[in-house]
Amino acid sequence: MNFRYRVIWTVLLVAAVVGFNLPTFGADAPDFLVAPYVQLGNRPDFSDAMTLMWHAPDRDAAWAVEVKRPDGWQKMAPPRGSRLHYPDRDAFRIYTAQLRGYPPGSRFAYRVKRDNTVVFQASGQSRKGPGAPTRIAVMGDTGTGTPGQAAVAYRINEFQPDYAVILGDIAYSRGTVKNYYDWFYPPYNANKASMKDGGPLMRALPFVGVAGNHDISISWKSITDLDKIPDALAYFFFWDQPLNGPLGVVGPFTPKLAGSDAAKKRFLAAAGKRFPRMANFSFDYGNVHWLVLDSNPHVDWRDAKLRAWVAADLDAVPKGVWRMVAYHHAAFHSSSHHADALQMRALARLFEQKHVDVVFAGHVHEYERPHPIRYGAEGTITVDRSYDGVKDTTPNGVLYVTSGIGGQRGASEYLGGVAYRPKVYTNVYDTSQASYTAVEVNGARMELRQIGADGKIVDRFALTR
Template identity: 35%
Template sequence: MRILNLILSSLLLSFASFDLTILLAQEILVKPYVQPGDGNTLEGTDVKIIAWLTDQKEAPFVVEYGIKGEPVFTAKPVRVSLDFEKPKPFIDINKPKVVPQETKPKVEDKPKVEDKKETTVKKDPPLIEKEQHYFRYHASLKNLPFNSEIHYCVKSGERIIRQASFRTRPTPDKSARLVLVGDMATGKAAQKAIAWQIQKEKPEALIALGDIVYPTGRVLQYMNYFWNTYNDVNEPSLATGAPLMASVPFYPILGNHDIGARFPSTQDALGAFYFFYPPTQGPGEGSWSTPLGTDTAAAAKFKTINKHSYASMDAYSFDYGSAHFLILNNNKASNMDSPELIQWAESDLTKTKQPWKFVCYHVPAFHSSRQHYSEQQARSWNPMFEACGVDIVFAGHVHNYQRSHPLLFKPEGKRNTKGRVDGTFTIDKSFDGDKNTSPKGVIHVVAGGGGASLYPPGLEKTSISLKEDFEENYADFTAILNADSYSFVSMDLEPTKLAIRVLNQEGKQIDKFNITKPTK
């Protein structure tokens, strides 16, 4: 009995000395990551957001930040509860509509150009549906000097959640490196290899060209397919991805898959609005904004929870170094013909003093793949881009890499019901980006190789079939098309020189070109 009492006493002492906070501590579901915040112009100071996600246990947090060797500042985060019921079977996903490709009638015996390569798509097992309950935290880091490296540490008591650093935006006289990539998180190996190669480039910022997570942009899909590639990666590698978002702010663009789940019947639809914090100085809410359905109470609650991103994510702009970026939602659900949106975009591009002007959206206006070819709603904007001096338009949606020759386009009438916009092309084939670095027209780049299944075939086959089927609607405007590898665009930006390199999942260069501007 004496021995038994000694054992019991020992157990009681051990229990008394046990740190109960280990059992009570919050579980970090998404590690802290950096976001652009409401940084628009390069006047005054910069701002960044640090955000993270936990379970719904109470815990105190603080963010410490500053320039190394200088005074440390603190920011207290704001907490919001996110609660999503388990969807009912078979009605949680509204699959994006497949737009039929317009072709002219053919006689039966006319030979057809086809891609002989059969593509077998392996279906993933469905996600396990469940209720979702989270605390979302975000802290605003204000009054940050431009051209600086900011170190930050997120803590809960003495527990360090993450330590990392990021660069504030550079002023126009400084160089900068950005990455652009679209059609990203499907849960497949390719996205992890691309994330790893992007980290090796050490970009200061990334522009996500839409279709950020598949198949329909739900919060549950972010939790399973996105964060474990781009943020919550303990040992970065080709096979695991990289914790890019700890140091690299992602500027989001909405793609058709990002808005594919129907809100509010699917409560965790439109996941991008919950997680991204873009600049907010756009045209505000309008007919171009992402639809929220007819349930006014649900829509109002969604807007309140996501006031940092709705409806600014549909249209916004920002300065970065010597460049000005205009971001647009040009999916079919967005009213691209809105006079108010067109007026805002034209004013935005006209009033900027930055020497470089870039437009980014999801659905490309000019490309040479059969997939999505008739979705030409953005073509009608090209004359305005030309008049405003836009240098390059970047898009995703088509799952490969393409670059056009510099081109001018004059639309003839309005687009038809399938999106087709006919017009007259003027193509500058003298520009090669090497010896001739002064393009005459707007260059259109498709960078949709971030992880989703690739779209073959190559230009040799598609150019023939598109000419046959679409006649004058198609022209030889594509300079290069690579449908054999996943890829991303790396941009090196200087006040009078722009260098573009395109790298694949193995880190090999598949395209490069330079553009120069005369010194004023």
């Protein structure tokens, strides 16, 4: 074999071993890189519209979205596409369309056409209006590709929530385009429901994403070097969520970018006005108001302006509407892990003053429900031991739930005996398996169950008012 053939054979052998392949986005390319998924869009308040997004190979095509009416399929406004091209990755396109015109909480069928051929069909549900009973799936620390992650997705599909709130660390380990493709979308937007596949969730109901450290604060001092990780910060272009937060321009409390001008330009073109504002926002769904916060250390929640925004947001919530907060870094937990990341205690007193009902967090890979907590000015902690969530359903204090085990292995990583450090507030604690929180809100009563990957109830409690 002469030298030239030896080189060719060596290249082919190496290619076979390392899986080197260049997908060609020609006529036989898949229709989708990520199948259509529903988002709230930039709609903090009630609306008859939902956003639909999908990712497709980089080729020109005539896309259309239709929703079913009694008299046939009605075409929605033309989808908008944007093209993303990263080094070492084939260019791809993200499409966004709006699904409109259904009364609150009604089911509808929709379909997506490419070049006049139906390539996708599913059903969704319009956003529920004030007062409506709702079901919510809540969990954090999701995108790992573990069997537990898929099993939990399957359990959520059994629950059939109206929407899901993902408490950060959405896609490990850097929140990149690749991380989302490998670890996040597959189990939550699966074509079929099974313990191994997950479930067809995202095509039917909106997921709401909270920014965790692995999503937007992925390196030392929160500087994301886009030359080293060009497809980082996908949070800001894979999600379409309300933009009513206080941090609209890059400043001291927003993620910082490093890298060449070209890399920054590419990211900013993809993110648009969602960066940096989308890390903090609030929205209403049914009988619940949600405040979603960036708990990464680049935000100082002791800042007066930020606190004023939190206070005003909670003051505007009508009486009788539940007040829920979602952020990533659990402020009250009983693990030796992340024992120094308690910065969100800065808002504990404000939450209590503004009658927040439940604060959800992740970061610590556990399920935990402390006794209701009242947090004093000097950092003192008073707990309500009489609240048990069964006989006594009116907590005196705020309920802090850590549901940070949605995609984790459970005990293998956070063995109870290794990480468990009981505190004055410690009550229910579980790291035995991956799990999520199933929330059912019905008027003046809210029921919460922690459901394990095996389908069993890990914890159960209720609140009434």
